[in-house]
Amino acid sequence: MSTGVTISSMSRYAILGCGSVGHAVADELLDQGKEVLIVDRDEDRVETLRDRDMNAQAGDIREQAVAESVADRDVVLILSSDVEANKAAVSNVRGLGDDQFIIARASDPVSGDELADLGANSVINPSAVIAESALRLLESGELEHRAQHLSEIITATEQKLAIVTHENPDPDAIASAVALRAIAEYLDVEAEIFYFGDMGHQENRAFVNLLDVEMTSLAREDVDAFDGFDTVALVDHAMLTDANVEFDEPVDVLIDHHDIDIDRDLPDGLPFIDIRPQMNSTSTILTKYIQEFDLSLGESVATALLYGIRAETLDFKRDTTPADLTAAAYLYPFANHDTLEQVESPSMSPETLDVLAEAITNREVQGSHLVSNAGFIRDREALEQAAQHLLNLEGITTTAVFGIADNTIYLAARSKDIRLNIGRVLLDAFEEIGETMGHSTQARVEIPLGIFTGIETNEDNRETLLHLTEEAVRKKLFAAMGVESEGSNGS
Known part of the structure; x- marks a missing residue:
């Protein structure tokens, strides 16, 4: 529900129900210098809050009188652990008008919908928030660990790193290779990009030409192509057939978003594998690594990655995930949009x-x-x-x-x-x-x-x-x- 209410820096706050959640919110608001009124039915708790110089008063948040006592507050946070009490409080506050912005605590999606129907502008579920926070911490920790492992493999390179895409590479494969080469350069390792097959698609050729991407085309019989390269990385390379088996070089790194059978489709003994089918492009995965390494993102790399994501998701119309969107949002300010427009509108032969x-x-x-x-x-x-x-x-x-x-x-x-x-x-x-x-x-x-x-x-x-x-x-x-x-x- 939206009432068109805006929250300004001068807003005055009320917290109805001050258990652990309410107390944490109150501390944060007071640290920010906000004016906060707290109402709670537990008189001992109210007394403790007052001892800490907080503006607190006793009252049952179910009662209409409490709603009237906070009628001058711009924002009302209803945070009791008793969802039925919260429903009554939302109904009472909203019954006085639509001027106040109401945030209410739910216990599950059903109660969340009920609170929204009663007039809450925003609903929070502490359990969901904790779970989401835990998953974000897990993802962040895994990415940090993987980035460290990837860094160790690349920096162990004594000669050069060979980055290989799938045959006839598409924008996602090209962009991913460009990004991995940027990471290697950041780690002071020389890298070159290779691909098998052709690059006949006009849009892909325009992509490579406009961004001045250096890539070397190989035939399968070019057995000496990787002489002088002691580390090999495959990006966006996994296919359904024997293409990976035909790759005779020892492989050190595989980064891909395709859902594949690791035991069947990949060479044995890969030191580093990062396959994430929950992301819709390998460019998204490489963008996460760019962020984790805190690279100073160059325009050509950002443009390549953004185009790789857009091409793989059909401009965000196919199977787009939140990870794809957040990666694109990160890249957007750094990309050259005139170049993107030229790439997306090549002449047709x-x-x-x-x-x-x-x-x-x-x-x-x-x-x-x-x-x-x-x-x-x-x-x-x-x-x-x-x-x-x-x-x-x-x-x-x-x-x-x-x-x-x-x-x-x-x-x-x-x-x-x-x-x-x-x-x-x-x-x-x-x-x-x-x-x-x-x-x-x-x-x-x-x-x-x-x-x-x-x-x-x-x-x-x-x-x-x-x-x-x-x-x-x-x-x-x-x-x-x-x-x-x-x-x-x-x-």
Whole structure:
């Protein structure tokens, strides 16, 4: 309930019911130089308060006379341990008008709602406050411990730290790597960022270029790439398939937000693991470390992390947690918002436009799921962008767009449905015939065309290939999503 009442620095206070909670509040207000009147039914307690030079009087807070005695007070705190007495006091005080700001003590959510209905502007539950405070202390203590451990591993580096993201890194992976490199530099350790695959998405390329992020692209066969690096960190790297097993270097650090099976998906003997699926981005986790290390936050790092959080949460529209919001609020004043706007509005290449147009034309929609064939393509990264754009269609929560290039079927998928893990869906559908990588909100598949159709790509059989791909991929996808393909385009 809100009455439009404001509390000024000159407010006069009344505390009705002065047990341990009321006493603590009174001490704090008096230390701040506030004028406080205390009313309590226990005359011995009132006498003790007076001996401490507090303005206290005896009275039963259930009685109308008590409400009238504090009618000149701007703020009334009703803090008795007797919730029924508190309800009566709230009703009496509010019955005199709406000018006073009332804070009342509850014992549980139900009594809290009842006190609010009676006119309390704000309700506190001491048990909930204590539990929340304990959890905050626990989180703070764990973060301090983890930061110290991370610092020990990084500072033990004698040569250089290699920071590795997942293949074809997205903004969250890039930003997390940038932040970890900033932490390493703060600890006087040289670090470089690496990634496997490509960075074809225009928005990601704009992100890297505008922030002048130095990243080195590697092929899986680059076995000597990490010579000269004696510490290796994976950030936002965990996937659903063998990508982590293929990483042959000893790994020292893993920081990620994806919910994964540690025993199955990770290398053995990792010295440092911080996986927090309760946070929606790895950028959020790295922001917490930035705060714990008390780094002087540079504009480019802040901009990267803020964009990483916004991109991973679809600008706070998907699975956003309080941790994501508080991290973004911390980063906001340090970020360059002109740069963010440029990153979020990159120009679309003709190839991407063609793929998107083809995907729109050939889409099939079943419920909130959309699957589309983009045909023969030149730029497989255009599939990723098409899948993301189609996710904006009204009523669509999951998209999958596939096309053929280089004797391979490439498929990109996106989902904002919290009940569906698109990475698992693709794994279930194509694990036996292709390579699947991804997680709950985005994933991709590469399928050798010969394995799938038994036909090689040439001009004479293009239509046959498209037909076979169309039928098999759509059916497998919709079946894995739990719906049946009708084999026709959506309207």
